[in-house]
Structures are given as C-alpha cells and as structure tokens.
Amino acid sequence: MEREREAAIRVVLIEDSPALRQLLSGMIADISGIEIIGAVDAEDQALAALEQYHPDVAIIDLELNQGSGLNVLRQIYAQPDRYHGLHAVVFSNHAHASVRERCRMLGASAFFDKTFQMDDLLDYLQGVAVKGAVPASPH
Amino acid sequence: MNSPMMVPMPPTPDVRYDRITRVAAMSLISPIALLAMIDADEDAVRLISVFGADAPSAHCMIGELGTGLLRNALAIDDARLDTRFHDTVAGCSIGAVAYCNAPLFDADGELIGSLCVIDTRPRQWSSGEIDTLQDVAALAMDLMQGVSVTVRAKEAEPPGFFSHMPAWFARHTTLGLLAVDPQGRCLWGNATCEQMLAVPMASMQGRALTELLQPLQPDDAIDMAVAGVLQSGKAQLLEVRLPSSSYGCYEPERFMSVNIAPIEYEGDVIGAGVILTEISDRRKSERDLRLAEERLALACEAANVGLWFWDLRTNQLEWTERCRGIFGLSGAEPVNYEIFSDLVHPEDKSLMELAMEEALAGQTPDYHATFRVLLADNRMRWIEARGRVFTNNRGEPAHFMGAMVDVTALKQNETTLQARSDALLTLNDNLAELVEARTAELQQLSQSLIELAEKEKAELARELHDELGALLTVAHMEVAGALRRLTDKNSDLYQQLTRARETIQETTMLKRRVVEGLRPSLLESLGLAEALRALVEQYKKAAAHIVCRAEIPEEIPDLRPDLSIALYRIAQESLTNIAKYAGASEVFIRIEHAGGNVILEVADNGLGLPEDFRERATAHGISGMQQRAAHFKGVFSIMNRTDGPGTRVTAVIPCSG
Numbered sequence: 001m002e003r004e005r006e007a008a009i010r011v012v013l014i015e016d017s018p019a020l021r022q023l024l025s026g027m028i029a030d031i032s033g034i035e036i037i038g039a040v041d042a043e044d045q046a047l048a049a050l051e052q053y054h055p056d057v058a059i060i061d062l063e064l065n066q067g068s069g070l071n072v073l074r075q076i077y078a079q080p081d082r083y084h085g086l087h088a089v090v091f092s093n094h095a096h097a098s099v100r101e102r103c104r105m106l107g108a109s110a111f112f113d114k115t116f117q118m119d120d121l122l123d124y125l126q127g128v129a130v131k132g133a134v135p136a137s138p139h
Numbered sequence: 140m141n142s143p144m145m146v147p148m149p150p151t152p153d154v155r156y157d158r159i160t161r162v163a164a165m166s167l168i169s170p171i172a173l174l175a176m177i178d179a180d181e182d183a184v185r186l187i188s189v190f191g192a193d194a195p196s197a198h199c200m201i202g203e204l205g206t207g208l209l210r211n212a213l214a215i216d217d218a219r220l221d222t223r224f225h226d227t228v229a230g231c232s233i234g235a236v237a238y239c240n241a242p243l244f245d246a247d248g249e250l251i252g253s254l255c256v257i258d259t260r261p262r263q264w265s266s267g268e269i270d271t272l273q274d275v276a277a278l279a280m281d282l283m284q285g286v287s288v289t290v291r292a293k294e295a296e297p298p299g300f301f302s303h304m305p306a307w308f309a310r311h312t313t314l315g316l317l318a319v320d321p322q323g324r325c326l327w328g329n330a331t332c333e334q335m336l337a338v339p340m341a342s343m344q345g346r347a348l349t350e351l352l353q354p355l356q357p358d359d360a361i362d363m364a365v366a367g368v369l370q371s372g373k374a375q376l377l378e379v380r381l382p383s384s385s386y387g388c389y390e391p392e393r394f395m396s397v398n399i400a401p402i403e404y405e406g407d408v409i410g411a412g413v414i415l416t417e418i419s420d421r422r423k424s425e426r427d428l429r430l431a432e433e434r435l436a437l438a439c440e441a442a443n444v445g446l447w448f449w450d451l452r453t454n455q456l457e458w459t460e461r462c463r464g465i466f467g468l469s470g471a472e473p474v475n476y477e478i479f480s481d482l483v484h485p486e487d488k489s490l491m492e493l494a495m496e497e498a499l500a501g502q503t504p505d506y507h508a509t510f511r512v513l514l515a516d517n518r519m520r521w522i523e524a525r526g527r528v529f530t531n532n533r534g535e536p537a538h539f540m541g542a543m544v545d546v547t548a549l550k551q552n553e554t555t556l557q558a559r560s561d562a563l564l565t566l567n568d569n570l571a572e573l574v575e576a577r578t579a580e581l582q583q584l585s586q587s588l589i590e591l592a593e594k595e596k597a598e599l600a601r602e603l604h605d606e607l608g609a610l611l612t613v614a615h616m617e618v619a620g621a622l623r624r625l626t627d628k629n630s631d632l633y634q635q636l637t638r639a640r641e642t643i644q645e646t647t648m649l650k651r652r653v654v655e656g657l658r659p660s661l662l663e664s665l666g667l668a669e670a671l672r673a674l675v676e677q678y679k680k681a682a683a684h685i686v687c688r689a690e691i692p693e694e695i696p697d698l699r700p701d702l703s704i705a706l707y708r709i710a711q712e713s714l715t716n717i718a719k720y721a722g723a724s725e726v727f728i729r730i731e732h733a734g735g736n737v738i739l740e741v742a743d744n745g746l747g748l749p750e751d752f753r754e755r756a757t758a759h760g761i762s763g764m765q766q767r768a769a770h771f772k773g774v775f776s777i778m779n780r781t782d783g784p785g786t787r788v789t790a791v792i793p794c795s796g
Contacts, residue, residue, distance in 0.1 A: 017609045023616050062664060063605075070664065093608055093651070094664050098673045102665055114612050115647040118619050 009128050012055040013039040014046040014072060015091075016065045020114075024059070024091075027122060033129030043067020047075055050083055057128065059121070061114075062092040062099070073106040091121055155282055160190035163256050163275045165398040166314055166416055167239065167268045168376070171257040174279060175201050175209065177243075179250050182206055192257075196233040200257070203231060209253035213240045214269050217261035219450070220538075222531055237262045239269060241276035245284060254279050265420055271313055278308065315395070315415030318402065323348050323365040326410065335395070335415055337385040348413065352379040352397065364399055368411050374400035378418065394422040442544065447526070449476070449539040451499075465522065465545045467514040484511035484519070491524075498528050499536055506541060521550040586770045589763065593704060600658035603650055611650065615643045659707060667703040668695050671710055671730060678726075682718045690729040695737065697794060705767040706730070706739050706792065709775075712760050713741035713788045721745030723785060736773075736791050744785040748777065768792055 011034055015021045021039050028034055038049045042065045050058060050072075058076075062069035069090065076083045087109040092099070095113040103111050112121040156174050164172035171191040177184050184206060189197040201209075208223065215238040218224035224238065235257045243252035254276040281304070309316055315332035319325055325343050333340055336351055343351065347362075354360035355378055364375045381393040398414040439446060445462025449455070458466075458474050466482055468474065483491055487510035498506035506526040511519050526541020618640045625633045654660065661670040668691050675689045698706075710728060717723050723745030731738045752758065761777055768775035773792030780787045 017612070019613045020609065020616070023613060023620070027616070027620055068664070093604070093612065093647075094660055096661055096664075096673065098661055098669050099664055102669065115615055116644060118616055119623070122623075 008033055008035040009057060009125075010035050010037045010053065010055040011057045011059060011125070012037060012046070012049050012053060013059050014041075014064065014069065015039065015059070015061045016041040016063055017061075020061075027118075028059075028125060031122065031126050031129055034125055041065045043069075043071050046072050050076070050086060054084075055086065057087045057089055057125070059089050059091050060108075062090065062094050062103075070102070070106070073103060073108055077107040089121070089124070156188035156279070157190065159254065159275060159279045159282065160188040162278075162414075163254055163272060164190045165374070165376070165400075165414060166271045166275060167256045167264075168396045168398075168416060168418070169237075169239075169256045169258045171197075171233065171235070171259075173197050173201060173255050173257065174252065175255075176252045176283070177206055177209060177250055179206065184209065184253075187252075192233050196231055199231040200233045200235060201253075204255075206250070209240060209255070210242050210250050211240065212242055212269075212273075213238065214264040215239070216263050219261075220531065222533065222535075233257065234259045236260050237264070239264050239272055241269075241272045243276055243280045243283065245280070251283055252279065262421075263424060267313055267417065267420075271416070274308070274312055274314075278304075315413075315417075317348070317413035317415065319348050319365060319411050319413060321369055321408070321410060323362060323411075325351065332415060335385070335417065336381065351382070352395065353382050354379055361397075364397075365411055368399045368401050369408050372401045372403065372408050374398060378422075391419070391423070393417065393419045439542075445543045447541060447543065451528075451536050451538055462543055465520065465543055466512060467516065467518070482512045482514070484513055487511050498526065499539065501528070501536075506539075509546065519547075520545055521547045582766065582769060585762070585766045589766055589770065590701075593701070596657040600654045603657070604654045604660075607650055608647070608654075611643055611647045615640060615647065618643060658704075662703050662707055663700070666694060667698055667706060668692055668730070670703075670707055671728070674707070674711060674714070675728060678714050678718075685718065685723060685726050687726045687728070689727075690731075692730070692732065695730065695732050698737070702737070702771055702792065702794070705771060706737060706790070709739060709764045709767060709788070709790050710741060712764055716760060717741070717743045717745065717786075721786060732794070735795065736793050739790045739792075740787065742780060742785060742787040744783060747779040747784060748786055764788070764790070 040046045060069040090103045090108045090111045093114045100111045160172040174188040237258035240255040245251045309329040315335045316329040318327045349361040396416040396418045401408045402410045445465045446459045448457040491508045491510045494508040497503045509523045523546045524543045528536045528539045531537040721743045723743035725744045727742045729740045765775045768790045771792045775790045777788045
C-alpha cells in the first residue's frame with residue numbers, strides 16, 4: 001500500500017478462511033498496480049463493502065461464513081447500476097463445470113479453482129494491473 | 140211322514156237277524172256288526188242284533204250315533220280323525236275305529252234301520268266291501284219288510300218268494316260262495332266263485348278245496364280248517380292265495396279271505412259253506428304299509444331319529460322306542476307333554492314353546508326347534524325337533540307329529556370348531572398387530588439409520604471440505620508462493636517443491652471425490668435441479684451405452700436440504716440400478732414440482748423387475764428409497780411399466796412438512 005497511485009486497480013477480497021485471506025492478501029499485494037482495499041468473510045459485509053468502496057475487482061469465494069458467494073454474484077448481476085464498473089472474479093474450490101457455468105451466467109468475469117489455478121488468478125491480476133483495465137472474460 | 144211305519148218290533152234275539160250281522164261281519168272280515176231298527180217318528184233307535192260285541196257297549200254305540208248318523212251311508216276309515224265320530228266313538232267301550240254303515244229303507248223310502256260293521260283298527264273300506272255291506276243290508280231290508288209284509292199282508296206275498304231268495308243272492312252277490320261235503324270236496328259254487336277261481340262249476344265239483352285254493356301256511360291249513368269246522372261246528376276264518384292258474388302270470392298275486400262255516404241239518408253237520416272275499420287290495424295295502432313302516436323304522440334307526448305323534452284332541456302323546464331312548468326313558472314310563480316339557484333345559488324352554496305355539500297357530504308351516512334336555516342322570520343332550528300340524532276338514536289342528544334327533548355330538552363339534560376358529564382368529568389378529576408393530580418399528584429404525592447416516596456423511600463432508608480443504612489450499616498456496624519466488628527453475632529445491640505441490644493437488648482431488656460422494660456439493664451450491672443435471676451428465680459419461688433423457692426444470696424452489704438429498708439419492712440409486720441390472724438402452728428421468736409435491740420419475744426400457752426382486756441384493760437399495768420417501772410422508776413405487784418394457788420408479792413427496 002506504500003505504492004498508492006491514481007491508476008492502481010482496487011480489489012476487495014471476499015473469503016471466509018482467515019488463513020487464506022491473509023495468504024492471498026499478501027500475494028496479491030506483491031503485484032504492482034493492485035491494491036487490496038478491503039477483505040470480508042460474509043455476504044452482507046461483502047455487499048456493503050462493494051457499495052461503499054466501488055472497487056474495480058471483487059475476488060469472491062463461493063463459501064462464506066454467512067450467505068454465499070453466488071448470492072453476492074446474483075446481487076451484482078441484478079443491480080448493474082449500483083455496482084457499476086465492478087468485475088467479479090470467482091476463486092473457489094467448487095470447481096464443477098455447472099458451478100462455473102452458473103457463475104458465468106451471473107456475470108462473473110473469471111473463475112479460478114482455488115487449488116489448481118492460484119497461479120492463473122495471480123497472472124490474471126498481473127495482467128489487469130499492467131493493462132490498467134480488466135480484460136474480457138476468459139470464458 | 141205320510142205313511143206311518145208299520146214295523147212291529149220282532150222278538151229279540153231273532154236268529155234271522157243274527158245271521159244278517161254274522162254274514163255282514165264275516166263278509167267284510169270285521170270283528171263287529173250291529174243291526175238296528177229305527178223309528179223315525181219317535182227318533183228312537185233299537186238294537187236288534189249284535190255280532191262280536193257285548194250288548195251294553197253295542198247299545199252305547201248305537202245310542203251315541205243316533206238317527207242323525209245312522210241314516211247316512213258312511214265309510215269311515217279312522218273315526219279318531221273324524222270329528223263327527225271322535226267324541227261319541229271314544230266314549231263307548233266297543234273300541235270302534237273303522238266304521239261302515241248302510242241305512243235300511245222301506246219300499247216308500249222311509250228310514251227303518253241301519254246295518255253297520257265296525258273294526259277296532261283303522262282300515263280302508265274298499266268299494267267291494269261297501270257294495271257287499273249294501274247287499275247284506277238289502278237282505279236285511281227284505282227280511283224286515285218281509286216281517287212287515289208277513290204280518291200286514293200275508294196274502295199279498297207271491298208264493299215261493301222266500302225259497303227263491305237264496306238262489307237270487309247266490310247269483311248276484313260279490314262274494315264267492317262254495318259248499319263242500321264232509322270230506323272237504325267241492326259240491327257247488329256260485330258264479331262269482333267260478334269267476335274268482337277261473338274254474339267252471341263242472342270241473343270244480345268233486346275237487347278238494349285245498350286244490351282250488353292255496354294255503355299261505357302251513358300247507359295243510361285249508362284241510363285242517365275244514366276238518367276243524369266239521370268237527371267243532373264252529374266257523375273259521377283264514378286267508379289264502381289263489382293258485383297261479385287262475386290269473387295271468389304277469390298279474391299280481393291274488394288273495395282271498397275264506398270264511399268256513401258249518402252247515403247243519405237236524406243237529407248234524409252235513410258239510411261246510413265257504414264264503415270267499417277278495418282281499419288282494421287289502422293285502423297289497425298291508426304289505427305296502429308294512430314295507431313303508433319297515434323302511435321308516437330302518438331310516439329312523441340309521442339316522443337315530445325318534446318319532447312322536449301327538450293327538451291334540453285326546454292330548455295323547457306317543458313316542459317311538461328310539462324317541463324315548465333319546466330322552467333316557469324306558470318303554471314302561473308314561474309320556475305326555477308335561478313330562479317332555481319338564482325335561483327341556485330351562486334356558487331353551489321358552490324358545491321351544493314359542494316354535495311350537497307358532498306351528499300350532501299356523502304361523503309357520505312347520506315346527507322346528509333345537510334345544511337342550513336335561514336327562515334324569517343330569518346328562519345334557521342337544522335335540523333337534525321337526526314336526527308338522529295336521530288339521531281336520533274344518534281346519535282345526537287335529538294332530539301334531541314329527542321327529543326328534545339327538546344332535547349332541549354335532550353341537551359339541553360345532554362348539555369345538557367355533558372355539559378353535561375364535562382362537563385362530565384371535566391369534567391371527569394378534570399376529571397381524573405384532574407384524575404391524577414390528578414393521579413400524581423397523582421402518583422407524585431404518586429411517587433413523589438413514590437420517591443418521593446422512594447426518595454423519597454431512598458432518599464428515601463438512602470437516603473434509605472446510606477443515607482439510609482449507610488446510611490443503613493454504614499448503615498449496617504456500618508452496619506455490621515459494622515456487623514463484625524461486626528464480627532458478629532447475630534447482631533441486633524447485634523440483635522438490637513442484638513435486639510437493641503435485642502431491643497436494645492429488646490429495647485435494649482425492650478429497651474432492653470423497654466429499655462429492657458423501658454430499659453432492661452441487662446440491663448445496665446450486666440446488667437439486669442443477670445437481671440432478673450434473674448427475675445425468677456424469678451418468679451419460681459413465682454409462683455410454685444408455686441414452687439418457689432428462690426433463691428437469693430450471694429450478695425447483697423452496698426445497699429443504701434434507702429433502703433435496705433424499706430426492707437426489709433416490710435418483711442416483713435408480714440410475715445405478717438401471718445401469719447394473721436393467722439391461723436398458725434408454726433411461727428417462729423427470730422431476731416436477733406440482734401441487735405442493737415433488738414428483739420424481741425414473742423409467743427405463745430394460746428387462747423389468749424379476750418376480751423375486753424384493754428378495755434380491757437390490758432389495759436393500761429399493762427399501763432404502765422407500766424409507767427415504769416415507770420419512771418425508773411421501774409415496775414410493777417401483778413396478779414394471781404398463782406402456783412398454785422396463786421398470787418405472789416413482790416418488791411423490793410433499794414439499795412442506
């Protein structure tokens with residue numbers, strides 16, 4: 001956060017596991033041009049944070065302490081004006097094709113398997129930071 | 140009355156009138172005959188000859204009958220059954236039962252007397268017998284008239300009238316008349332006799348009586364009888380058979396009653412007169428009756444039936460020996476209704492009496508009652524009685540007769556059978572209840588087991604996914620982070636960390652498979668519809684030879700998680716069974732939310748259910764599906780399809796509840 005600047009991509013992390021939250025925050029923070037502006041572990045808090053901070057990217061785990069990541073996606077999808085310009089990126093262990101498809105239908109920009117695609121997520125964020133913009137959906 | 144009766148009473152006893160009564164009795168083969176004179180003006184009856192009875196009882200009889208009855212020609216077979224005679228006849232000691240009367244009239248048609256023949260047992264008077272009596276009555280009329288004529292107008296009588304009479308009677312009578320000499324040889328026979336024996340007079344003469352008639356037994360009965368009559372001067376009566384030569388071989392046997400009376404002349408017996416009366420009909424009736432009686436007795440004996448006869452007018456009750464035996468009474472003990480009624484069990488008496496009263500009142504055609512009797516030795520017997528009331532010609536009950544059977548053994552069997560049947564029914568009820576209770580217990584147990592298993596699976600799945608999963612993810616990220624920092628991709632450390640990362644990835648995959656088996660993650664994340672779609676996709680890959688068609692709505696709203704799991708498991712189990720056992724090439728799965736129910740249907744086009752499918756290995760899985768449906772108050776069925784080959788599984792489960 002020491003390299004704050006105008007063009008930094010602002011990210012909110014929605015993840016229920018504290019260990020993962022911490023680890024992921026650390027890794028994402030290492031990417032220049034990316035700024036974590038908040039981390040939450042529940043649906044309500046997530047929606048509040050998204051409305052309050054208007055981040056560029058939300059990294060969403062599907063399992064949350066309260067509610068679910070799918071519900072967060074549904075809200076974003078249902079109210080495009082309220083969450084204008086937000087890109088939802090799903091990062092979950094529920095990597096079934098049906099779930100991926102459902103997320104895509106709900107407007108998710110990308111889906112990454114928590115176990116197998118962490119590098120891909122980081123590469124994706126790196127790309128975003130370099131371009132200064134979120135790429136089109138990889139789906 | 141225009142012309143007064145001019146009959147002076149002749150002196151009695153008059154031997155001429157006694158001949159009349161004797162001939163009447165003999166010709167009708169009856170024990171008693173009475174001849175009475177009647178003064179119609181004075182309504183007076185006077186007995187003038189009696190055969191076979193003492194004078195006082197004959198007087199009583201005649202007096203009781205009175206002019207009213209004596210004026211009619213009557214033939215009463217059984218006077219006890221005839222109310223006209225019942226009271227009068229019963230009162231006289233003469234013992235009249237059968238009664239045949241011929242009234243006597245003078246030339247002007249005025250009643251002058253009566254000739255009657257009486258038998259002490261019931262009998263059927265034949266028309267021949269009635270004719271005979273009328274013949275004899277005509278003789279009596281002539282005699283009485285003759286007396287009158289003799290007294291009144293002797294000079295008007297044509298000469299030779301009386302000497303002419305015997306020949307006239309001999310010619311016209313229906314009786315066969317024969318005269319035999321002291322050696323028993325035939326001297327003369329009348330025309331009737333010739334007809335009866337089918338022997339002309341010429342060939343009859345000189346032959347022994349025993350050649351013309353056949354004794355019934357012993358062989359010399361006729362000779363003995365003739366000899367007896369000639370020796371003793373007393374008449375004898377016997378029955379004989381006609382020789383078969385006197386009638387066709389296809390005709391029935393013929394029998395005669397033979398009355399042999401001595402012929403006296405100046406105090407000596409000079410021969411015998413034989414009067415033949417045909418009794419074939421009577422013998423046949425008697426034989427038929429005897430046969431019928433024997434048959435009845437045999438039937439009664441075989442069926443252990445006792446007969447009773449109750450004369451309602453005299454209140455006399457007659458029981459057969461067997462009937463007495465049923466009631467434990469000896470032949471000597473008296474029997475009447477009161478004695479019978481006292482033997483009937485107090486609890487059954489009113490029912491028995493009611494049945495009897497209804498029969499007597501004509502409310503029921505027949506009497507039928509089953510009751511217990513208590514014998515003198517305290518034994519109890521069940522009796523079934525049946526009977527019928529017979530009325531006289533005025534419709535009044537005259538006698539009541541019927542049969543009784545000892546049905547004790549039958550009743551006991553019935554009671555035993557009933558008791559056994561009751562016991563069996565109770566046992567059956569108890570068993571049914573027991574089975575029901577056990578089934579309910581087992582069902583509950585089975586449901587609890589399913590619930591428990593699901594709960595444990597869910598718990599295990601949660602721990603594996605949440606705890607182990609998170610740890611594996613963290614470990615994987617740590618390794619991945621370290622790898623990212625290493626710049627020398629060829630170093631041993633890099634290789635080592637790469638292998639570690641691969642191991643972690645494999646472990647994660649394994650964990651995912653285990654968790655998926657325990658609790659389909661899609662159910663939780665995306666709901667039943669999505670999970671079923673995924674199941675179908677997976678099935679298509681696993682069982683590529685089966686064409687799988689699915690009708691699943693976009694979403695099935697408001698399903699409780701445990702109900703979703705139940706439906707998912709039923710679908711999963713059914714699809715697995717089809718792949719394993721059905722030999723099907725097509726599967727159709729459909730789920731629908733309608734009318735507050737979720738309807739799940741899985742059908743195939745395979746072999747169908749084997750008859751013993753509930754005993755097979757699959758029974759466990761089928762029972763499990765059933766239990767899952769029952770747990771949610773739903774209905775589950777598995778059966779062969781009616782619209783084609785294969786099997787159909789249907790579960791209908793209410794959403795609420």
